Amino acid sequence: DVKVTQSSRYLVKRTGEKVFLECVQDMDHENMFWYRQDPGLGLRLIYFSYDVKMKEKGDIPEGYSVSREKKERFSLILESASTNQTSMYLCASSLLRDPGGYTFGSGTRLTVV
Amino acid sequence: QKEVEQDPGPLSVPEGAIVSLNCTYSNSAFQYFMWYRQYSRKGPELLMYTYSSGNKEDGRFTAQVDKSSKYISLFIRDSQPSDSATYLCAMGIGWKVTFGTGTKLQVIP
Numbered sequence: 001d002v003k004v005t006q007s008s009r010y011l012v013k014r015t016g017e018k019v020f021l022e023c024v025q026d027m028d029h030e031n032m033f034w035y036r037q038d039p040g041l042g043l044r045l046i047y048f049s050y051d052v053k054m055k056e057k058g059d060i061p062e063g064y065s066v067s068r069e070k071k072e073r074f075s076l077i078l079e080s081a082s083t084n085q086t087s088m089y090l091c092a093s094s095l096l097r098d099p100g101g102y103t104f105g106s107g108t109r110l111t112v113v
Numbered sequence: 114q115k116e117v118e119q120d121p122g123p124l125s126v127p128e129g130a131i132v133s134l135n136c137t138y139s140n141s142a143f144q145y146f147m148w149y150r151q152y153s154r155k156g157p158e159l160l161m162y163t164y165s166s167g168n169k170e171d172g173r174f175t176a177q178v179d180k181s182s183k184y185i186s187l188f189i190r191d192s193q194p195s196d197s198a199t200y201l202c203a204m205g206i207g208w209k210v211t212f213g214t215g216t217k218l219q220v221i222p
Contacts, residue, residue, distance in 0.1 A: 004156075031208065040121075042214035043157075043201070050208065090156050100147050100205040104156030 003027050006091050006105040013112050019078040021108050023091030029103070030096040032074035034058075034066065036087040037107070043090065049074055050096065081112045116140050119202055119213030128222050132189040136202035136213045139183065143204040143211075146178050148187045151199045151215065160200075161187065192220045 007022035025032065034046040035058075045058030047066040055066050063085060067075045074093075078085055088109050092102040119136045126132055134148075145164045149157035161176035163169045169176045175188040185204070189196055197220050202213040 040214065043212040045210075048208060056208075092156075098162070099208045100145050100203060100210050101159055101162050102149075102157070102210075104158065106156050107154075 004091055004093055004103050004105040006089075006108050008108050009106065011108060011110045013078075013081050013110065015082060015112055017078075017081045017112075019081050019110065019112075021076040021078075021089055021091075021110070023074045023076070023105055024072055025074075025091075025093040025103070026072065027093060027103065028071070029093035030071075031094045031099060032068065033092045033094075033102070034064075034074065034076045035090045035092065036060070037090055038087050046076065078110075083112050086110060086112045114139060117202065117204060117211050117213045120216055121214060123217040123219055125219045125221060126192055128192060128194060128220055130192050130220075132187075132192050132196070132218060132220075134187040134189075134200050134202075134216050134218070136185050136204075137183055138185075138204055138211075140204075140206075140211075141180070141183065142206050144207075145205050146176070146185050147203040147205075147210075148174075148176055148185075149201040149203060149212075151201060153198075157201055194220050194222050196220050 004025045035043045048056045049068040065077045091105040148161040151157040166180045173190045177186040199215040201215045
């Protein structure tokens with residue numbers, strides 16, 4: 001009974017490539033989030049969306065963009081991948097009325113070479 | 114100073130022990146508080162979610178919030194090897210959630 005699905009578990013991309021990370025949730029949640037998780041730095045918010053076509057920058061949006069064309073799908077785009085974007089990327093969703101009650105996906109481990 | 118401080122551990126305890134995990138924070142405006150558990154190579158999963166000071170119990174888990182001291186705790190009773198994971202505290206204002214860096218717990222059979 002998978003609820004938040006991330007399209008890839010592992011990805012290896014070359015520097016300068018455009019990278020798409022896809023996330024789909026089946027719980028009808030309004031909020032969707034993209035985080036990256038790095039040792040010693042914890043979870044850092046990249047972007048947040050509270051509705052279709054709406055987005056808010058998080059703490060580290062530089063080098064990233066997002067797209068939310070449908071309520072259930074939230075995409076993270078790395079415009080030109082760099083080695084410092086090697087990380088674990090986590091998608092999450094939550095209800096508008098319980099903003100901190102996240103359901104996370106299993107994560108995508110992205111390596112940029 | 115980080116907004117949320119959490120001892121990274123690792124913390125090793127024998128099976129059956131009571132575990133205490135703690136976080137301190139500096140922003141008195143935080144409105145709600147969570148604990149997440151993260152197994153290796155998995156996404157975090159929500160364990161406890163509370164808005165108010167005091168204790169909240171769910172099975173073997175008790176979350177405690179002390180807003181006056183800016184301190185939250187998670188207690189695990191009768192710890193099991195399956196509790197071995199990284200535990201993340203988190204707290205939020207509106208839609209903005211700030212996570213601790215996590216405490217790695219190992220429960221030894």
